[in-house]
Amino acid sequence: MELVEATADDLNALVGRWYDLAKAMEDYSELNELTYTDVNEVPDGGFRAHLDDxxxxxxxxxxxxxxIGFVTLREGNHGSRQYSRYLRIVNLAIDEDHRNRGHGTEVVERxxxxxxxxxxxxxxxxxxWQNEGARRxxxxxxxxxxxxxxxQPLE
Incomplete structure (x- = not known):
């Protein structure tokens, strides 16, 4: 298994997988409700911005x-903390037919x-919080x- 840095040529693969992940998150909170009813409505601009950040x-x-999936990582720094420089896993998604085979664990180790x-x-x-599988x-x-x-939604 390898992690291959995504390029502009990979935007469709990223958007499709992100949509599947985001759609699944709707089950855990009404605050996760998407504005898109179909993956084809999702603009690739979000991931395109990642390429420039x-x-x-x-x-x-x-x-x-x-x-078989994708992972989004973000670097950050909390200068006032002993553990100050961090890498955050923002998104981690393994395609459904490849789950429960150790791929997620291997990604985290990498x-x-x-x-x-x-x-x-x-x-x-x-x-x-309600995603007990991810928490476990x-x-x-x-x-x-x-x-x-x-x-809290501000309505």
Whole structure:
């Protein structure tokens, strides 16, 4: 398995996989409701902006020559903290027919190695509170709960 940095040629693959991930997140909170009813409505501008942002990198997850998912990483810094330089997993999605085969674990291990090589001292990730499968996945990989995000729609 390898992580291949995405390019403009990969925008359709990224948008399609992001849509599937975002659509699945609707099940966990009404605040996750998408404005798009179909993947074809999603503009590729969000991922295109990632390509120009030096703090964000999208990677295709490739296994035996086939793309089986994607991961989005964002670098950051909390200068006032002992663990100050971090890499955040923003999105991690493995295609449904490739799940539960260790690919997600392998991606996280590769990301940890990348983070260390980039001089980071902390790896961060968040997931939906109601997504017990994701919470268990990250706990099993020795991530510790650190904070809880709250949200309130302003209507």
């Amino acid at each position: 030096e703090d964000i990198t999208d990677y295709l997850i490739v296994h035996t020559g086939d793309t 990301v940890k190695k990348m983070a260390r090589e980039q001089g980071c001292d902390l790896l961060k990730v968040s997931c939906e 996945f990250y706990r099993d990989l020795s991530f510790q709960p650190k904070q809880i995000d709250y949200a």
